[in-house]
Amino acid sequence: MPDPFKFELVSPEKLLFSGDVEQVLVPGAEGDMTIMARHAPLITTLRPGLLELDFPDGKRQRFFARGGFAEVIPAGLTVLAETAIDLDDMDPAHLTQAISDAEEDVADLSGEAKDRAQMTLEHLRQVQAALTA
Structure with missing residues (x-):
């Protein structure tokens, strides 16, 4: 079982998510990447795509993100999205x-x-x- 780590998803309007996750699939400009605890530090731009969050309890949450940046540091992952919408709420x-x-x-x-x-x-x-x- 992967170790949980801190993840934050921020849009210009608000903080959309802040909490512990096991992994996050990120739509990077160079391709999709899965971020897990202790990932090497990096900064990348985002392309339009799905952010998929996997939680320690086995649940999954998906967001549509359009543009922005992702930053991995030892403390966790932060995604600053130009637009991000929870797919459960997406029109x-x-x-x-x-x-x-x-x-x-x-x-x-x-x-x-x-x-x-x-x-x-x-x-x-x-x-x-x-x-x-």
Whole structure:
């Protein structure tokens, strides 16, 4: 059984979660990563995706996060998300609107900005697919 560690999820509006977890799946810019107790220190940017929290009692909680940073230090993990929504509270219309906005960005942009917008759109569609599976 993995050791619990301190995790905090913060959005500009409020502290969404603070407590002990066994592991957190983080949608890092370079790919998904699982953070557990005593993970090496790091800082990474986030891509749109799912944060999955596993608790010592076996329960799981999932959040949709869009953008931000994750920082691992010896004291634990902190995620500062541009947007974070508990999937239990998520309005499907919010995700549909985010996808629509990303589609408009892809249509309106060019060059590297268009590539980034296309990647965001793909990630959002993956989240939508994961939620409907």
